[in-house]
Amino acid sequence: MGASLRALRALVLLAGFYLLGVVLLAALAGADYAVITWLGGPIVLKLLIVSVVLAIPIVRGLFMLRTPKGEPPAGVTVTEAQEPLLWQAVRDVAQQVGTRAPDEIVLIDEVNAAVAEDAKLLGLRPGTRRLYLGLPLMTGLDEMQLRAVLAHEMGHYANFDTRLTPLIARGRAQLIRTIAHFHERADKKVAKEQAKQEKKDEKRIAKGKEAKGVDTTGEGATYRAMAKIYTAYGNFYLRATRSASRRQELAADLAAVRVAGRDAAASALRELNVLDSAHDFYMSSYATLGVGAGLLPRPGEIFGGLRRLLDARSADLEDLRRELPTEPTSPYDSHPALAERVARIEALPDDGRGGQAAPAALALLSDADAALAALERVVLTPEALALKRVDWEDLVHESMTLYVGRGAEEIREAFAAEGAGPGLAALLDAVDADPAVRWRIADRFPKSEEAAAATGRAAREFTRPVLRRALNQLVTVELTARGAARWQLSWSDSAALRYGADDFEDQLELALDAAVADRPDTESLRKLVLAP
Amino acid sequence: MIGLYILGAVLLFGAFKFLRGVYFIRKAKALEAEIGALNAGTEAVEAEEKAEKAAAVVALGFVPESELDTENPAPVPPERTAVLDAVRSGDWEAAAAYIEGAGQDWQERMERVRPLALAAAEDDAWLLAWRAARPSDPTAALVDADTAIMVAWNVRGGQSGSRTTQEQFRLFRDLLVRAQETAHEAQRLADPADPTPYIVEQPIGQGLGYSHERYRELWAQVVQRDPKVLWSHISGLQYWCRKWRGSHELALAFARESAAVGQPGDLLSLLPLIAYFEQETYEDDLAAETYFKEPEIVAAVDAALLDLAAAGDAHPGAPRMRHMLAYLLFWQDRDEQAVEQFRHVDGYIGALPWSYAGEPKRRYLYARDWAVGVATPGL
Numbered sequence: 001m002g003a004s005l006r007a008l009r010a011l012v013l014l015a016g017f018y019l020l021g022v023v024l025l026a027a028l029a030g031a032d033y034a035v036i037t038w039l040g041g042p043i044v045l046k047l048l049i050v051s052v053v054l055a056i057p058i059v060r061g062l063f064m065l066r067t068p069k070g071e072p073p074a075g076v077t078v079t080e081a082q083e084p085l086l087w088q089a090v091r092d093v094a095q096q097v098g099t100r101a102p103d104e105i106v107l108i109d110e111v112n113a114a115v116a117e118d119a120k121l122l123g124l125r126p127g128t129r130r131l132y133l134g135l136p137l138m139t140g141l142d143e144m145q146l147r148a149v150l151a152h153e154m155g156h157y158a159n160f161d162t163r164l165t166p167l168i169a170r171g172r173a174q175l176i177r178t179i180a181h182f183h184e185r186a187d188k189k190v191a192k193e194q195a196k197q198e199k200k201d202e203k204r205i206a207k208g209k210e211a212k213g214v215d216t217t218g219e220g221a222t223y224r225a226m227a228k229i230y231t232a233y234g235n236f237y238l239r240a241t242r243s244a245s246r247r248q249e250l251a252a253d254l255a256a257v258r259v260a261g262r263d264a265a266a267s268a269l270r271e272l273n274v275l276d277s278a279h280d281f282y283m284s285s286y287a288t289l290g291v292g293a294g295l296l297p298r299p300g301e302i303f304g305g306l307r308r309l310l311d312a313r314s315a316d317l318e319d320l321r322r323e324l325p326t327e328p329t330s331p332y333d334s335h336p337a338l339a340e341r342v343a344r345i346e347a348l349p350d351d352g353r354g355g356q357a358a359p360a361a362l363a364l365l366s367d368a369d370a371a372l373a374a375l376e377r378v379v380l381t382p383e384a385l386a387l388k389r390v391d392w393e394d395l396v397h398e399s400m401t402l403y404v405g406r407g408a409e410e411i412r413e414a415f416a417a418e419g420a421g422p423g424l425a426a427l428l429d430a431v432d433a434d435p436a437v438r439w440r441i442a443d444r445f446p447k448s449e450e451a452a453a454a455t456g457r458a459a460r461e462f463t464r465p466v467l468r469r470a471l472n473q474l475v476t477v478e479l480t481a482r483g484a485a486r487w488q489l490s491w492s493d494s495a496a497l498r499y500g501a502d503d504f505e506d507q508l509e510l511a512l513d514a515a516v517a518d519r520p521d522t523e524s525l526r527k528l529v530l531a532p
Numbered sequence: 533m534i535g536l537y538i539l540g541a542v543l544l545f546g547a548f549k550f551l552r553g554v555y556f557i558r559k560a561k562a563l564e565a566e567i568g569a570l571n572a573g574t575e576a577v578e579a580e581e582k583a584e585k586a587a588a589v590v591a592l593g594f595v596p597e598s599e600l601d602t603e604n605p606a607p608v609p610p611e612r613t614a615v616l617d618a619v620r621s622g623d624w625e626a627a628a629a630y631i632e633g634a635g636q637d638w639q640e641r642m643e644r645v646r647p648l649a650l651a652a653a654e655d656d657a658w659l660l661a662w663r664a665a666r667p668s669d670p671t672a673a674l675v676d677a678d679t680a681i682m683v684a685w686n687v688r689g690g691q692s693g694s695r696t697t698q699e700q701f702r703l704f705r706d707l708l709v710r711a712q713e714t715a716h717e718a719q720r721l722a723d724p725a726d727p728t729p730y731i732v733e734q735p736i737g738q739g740l741g742y743s744h745e746r747y748r749e750l751w752a753q754v755v756q757r758d759p760k761v762l763w764s765h766i767s768g769l770q771y772w773c774r775k776w777r778g779s780h781e782l783a784l785a786f787a788r789e790s791a792a793v794g795q796p797g798d799l800l801s802l803l804p805l806i807a808y809f810e811q812e813t814y815e816d817d818l819a820a821e822t823y824f825k826e827p828e829i830v831a832a833v834d835a836a837l838l839d840l841a842a843a844g845d846a847h848p849g850a851p852r853m854r855h856m857l858a859y860l861l862f863w864q865d866r867d868e869q870a871v872e873q874f875r876h877v878d879g880y881i882g883a884l885p886w887s888y889a890g891e892p893k894r895r896y897l898y899a900r901d902w903a904v905g906v907a908t909p910g911l
Contacts, residue, residue: 448699450689456654457679458686461703518660 013237020233021062024226028055054222057181072116073132074379075108076371083371086364089143090131093150096259099157102131107371109303109379110134111275115153129157135375138361139306140275145268146361148260155255156248179234182227189223246336253341261353266345270321273338278317282309285494293399296387300373302380305392307362312491393488396495400487401480408477411470414444424474425530428515428522435520442467460518468516475508475529504528588911589901595879602892605883606851612644616651624662624672631671641728642763643848649678653686670729673718677732680711684739708739727757727764734767738776747771760798762849765790769803773810780814783807791835796842799849804832805856809885824863833860837869845876855883862899867906874900 028051035047080087086105094101102115112134118127131153138146256265286309287302297305310317324339362368377385390398415421418441420430430437442463451462476497479485488498499505511524590596611630618626627648634640652659656679662672684707688700715736718729730753737747754764772778772786787803794800808829812818823829840853858873881887881896889895905911 448697450687450697450700454686456686457656457683458653461683461687461707462699465703518656519664 009240013240016237017233018062020230021058024058024229025055050222054226057178057185057223057226060178060181072130073106073108073110075106075132076374076378077104077106078371083364083366085366089147089364090150093147093259094154094157097151097154097158097255099154100129102129104128104130106130106132107375108132108134109136109375111136111140111272111279113137113149113153115157117157135303135362135372136279136306137272137275138364139303140271140278140310141268141361142264142358143361143364144260144264144356144358145271146364148256148265148268149272151256151259151265152252155252158255179227179230182223182230186221186223186227249336250341250344253345257345257348257351262345262348262351263354264358266342269338269342269345270324273324274317274320277320278310278313279306282306290390290395290399291384291387293402294387295390295395295399296384297392297395298389299376300369301392302372302376304369304372308491316492396489397480397487400495401477404473404476404480408473411445411473414441414470415474417444424478425526427471427474428526428530431515431520431522435518438467438516438520439463442470445470464516468512471515471525472508472512475512475525478529585901585905585911586897589904592904592908592911594874594900594904597893597897599879600893600896601880601882602887603882604880605855606877606880608647612647616647619648619651619658620655622658622661624658624665627658627675628662628666628669628671631675636725637848638726638728638731638758638761639763640848642731642761645675645678645728645732648675649682652676652679653682668721670718670722670726673714673721674729674732677711677714677718677729677736680707680714681732681735681739684708684711705740708736712736712740725757727754727761730754730757731761731764731767734764734771738767738771741777742771744777747777759793760800762799762802762847762852765800765803766806766852769806769810773807774814775810780807780811783810791832794839796839797844797847799839799843799847799853801832801836801839802849802853802856805829805836805860806884808832809856809859813888820863824860825865829860830864833857833864833866851877851880852883855881856885858903859885859899862903867903870899870903871907874903 032048032051035044039047078086083105090105091101110132112132114132115129116132117129131150137149141149253265253269256268260268282305286305287297290296296302324337324342326337326339365371412422415427415430418430418437420427420437420441439460445466447462447466451459454462476485479499480487480497485497485499487495489495499508507524507528511528514521514523515525586597615626615630631641631644631648634644652675659672659676659679662669663676666672684704687707688696688704712733715729715733718732722729730750733750734754737750742750751768754761754768758764769783769787769790770776772783774780774783778786784804784807787807790800790803808824812820812823836853836857840850840857843850843853854873854877858870858877861867861870861873877883878900881892886892886896
């Protein structure tokens with residue numbers, strides 16, 4: 001199907017949406033006319049109101065003509081003079097794919113590369129092309145893999161896909177919003193009815209009667225019925241466009257193979273799967289670890305640290321590379337499942353271009369570290385930019401120390417409330433004086449249903465690990481405060497406490513066991529932790 | 533105007549349909565209420581008959597439902613009650629003397645350890661004092677190990693795996709590992725001829741999932757010290773049951789081996805009865821009224837009756853044997869013989885097979901009252 005034919009179909013499908021609205025409105029108007037001519041009395045007014053209420057979402061759907069302009073992702077626009085190698089690579093790829101190179105390249109903070117075009121006249125005339133290129137994406141790819149990704153994206157240009165995309169996207173967005181609107185109204189009605197019935201029940205209870213219970217089945221059914229009509233059209237719409245969009249995706253994959261070679265194209269897709277979750281994990285567990293303590297890593301490291309994580313965990317990530325999702329990410333996603341795309345590419349004959357080591361994609365930048373730092377300045381909020389910047393080692397140690405210390409506050413309060421505090425020494429004295437103080441303290445911590453129900457020695461056994469953890473936390477605070485222990489950053493594992501001596505950890509385990517035993521011995525803990 | 537007539541007709545027809553619907557629904561509701569009343573009536577009559585029969589059985593000297601003891605398999609000896617009272621007030625020496633009073637009767641030793649362990653699971657101040665006062669007392673270590681097992685099970689609870697939390701599973705395992713350490717300590721401290729520190733390890737192996745090989749090694753330690761302790765055989769059979777680490781075949785093979793080891797009077801012929809009962813409990817498609825009548829089970833019951841006659845009531849395991857026999861004899865339609873067993877154990881039903889039922893009293897009364905009804909002319 002040629003570009004203009006596809007454009008025509010997109011137009012027809014979009015028109016169908018409006019037509020559906022008009023037909024539904026006409027049906028309502030017809031019904032109203034019939035009611036007015038043949039019926040009399042108050043029922044007429046009631047039926048008219050119902051039809052008007054139903055017409056509102058339809059009309060709103062019709063007049064939500066413009067898809068809200070998505071905010072373009074924040075990023076750093078780089079000129080050819082700033083990044084000659086990157087521009088060269090992009091131009092190469094564009095030429096090989098057979099399309100015009102983008103007019104702008106914007107570096108962004110996502111694991112993504114995307115092309116966008118401000119197409120005019122419903123996508124029939126070209127406009128400014130922009131390439132949005134994620135630095136985290138570049139971090140995980142080598143140059144050939146990056147070329148494969150770029151070729152895939154620009155393959156869409158070559159097929160005029162990008163110019164039509166707004167048209168298809170508009171139809172899709174319109175439908176989804178109208179359906180959501182009906183559902184929202186139905187839900188609101190259900191919620192209202194529920195609140196009403198609950199209030200009734202409360203009154204009944206207040207009067208000493210038994211509650212009737214809440215039943216909202218059937219509420220908002222008219223809204224849901226309208227939503228169903230639109231959902232049916234939506235499914236038709238998706239079916240009509242999906243096979244075409246799938247074909248476009250697979251054609252774009254073939255373009256990637258032509259440009260970068262079979263193996264690079266396949267491995268790039270596998271790498272995408274890894275990078276997505278690795279980046280999420282990195283951002284939550286490393287880059288923003290210190291935010292609660294007012295700390296961020298050094299400039300350039302917020303996005304740059306991902307490199308270290310990928311190096312240190314390459315073995316763990318191997319599983320993600322091998323096992324690809326076999327389901328598309330959402331029913332509205334035009335991409336076929338990753339596993340299917342990779343399988344199709346790998347089934348192609350060997351083009352002899354595999355096995356060559358390519359330099360890292362970040363090497364295409366004239367100064368990767370500077371680019372990473374520049375990106376931070378653009379995407380971070382002023383508040384985040386104002387945070388203190390420290391080395392990774394200090395970031396981990398200082399923030400973990402602070403978090404553990406905050407957690408220990410509650411523990412200290414519980415100990416103090418039983419007269420065993422505030423410090424570790426005072427606590428151990430109190431335990432020596434009366435071992436049972438430990439179980440009274442532990443009673444102040446939250447516990448599971450089973451633990452709360454337990455009696456006798458079973459209750460104590462539920463409590464013992466809780467107490468031991470609390471004690472360990474106090475010990476950690478004590479040791480880190482004295483500099484006898486330090487939180488150690490690890491790129492391949494979670495942060496761990498490192499003690500001065502090698503066998504200290506084993507001794508500490510034994511000492512903690514002894515302190516929470518039925519017949520407590522606090523001596524070894526004193527020697528280990530409190531002795532200067 | 534014609535349109536108005538049509539609309540009127542449609543509305544009238546609709547109204548007719550609606551009213552007819554209402555009429556039928558009302559009628560159905562009235563019928564339902566009638567059925568409910570009839571059912572309630574039947575139930576009331578049945579309940580009355582049942583109550584009458586229960587009263588008649590009680591009139592023959594059997595214990596009424598409300599007085600059934602579901603904790604103990606037999607009356608608690610006054611001496612045990614006294615010791616349990618004593619330990620609650622901190623007198624651990626009473627416990628030590630009581631258990632040691634069993635001497636070399638290992639079955640009796642275990643029968644005395646268990647109730648003390650159950651008491652210690654609730655309040656173990658006396659046990660801690662005993663362990664502190666006599667760190668190398670093998671009896672204290674034995675009670676401690678058995679207590680740890682009881683506590684582990686209290687922590688785990690009796691729910692199925694899916695309704696047991698991670699916290700419970702983790703603690704259960706940790707506690708069994710500690711119980712194992714204590715059992716090993718007891719083994720080091722005890723008289724080399726004493727099998728009870730090994731017997732106490734049996735349920736630990738079951739809970740921790742010992743391999744067949746390892747469990748057999750433990751079993752060898754038990755039987756080389758005394759091959760005929762009923763307690764150890766009953767405990768071992770649990771391990772080999774399908775619900776734990778074995779199968780129906782392994783359990784029955786183990787039970788038959790046990791029975792073969794015993795002389796008349798050792799009561800080891802109880803083991804095959806438990807194995808059959810476990811299988812019937814596990815398999816939903818086995819019907820008690822046909823399965824328990826199979827010739828090999830009838831033969832096993834006959835052998836057990838002879839064994840019991842030789843043992844007499846002096847054997848501490850006799851009540852357990854009688855409970856199991858009563859149930860199987862009842863299913864085998866040997867109601868007079870069942871009633872004889874019921875007469876011996878009536879009133880105390882904290883034993884197999886009743887304890888496996890969701891409502892032990894109901895299972896017991898159903899079997900007992902039926903058997904008594906059949907065996908008593910005119911009832």
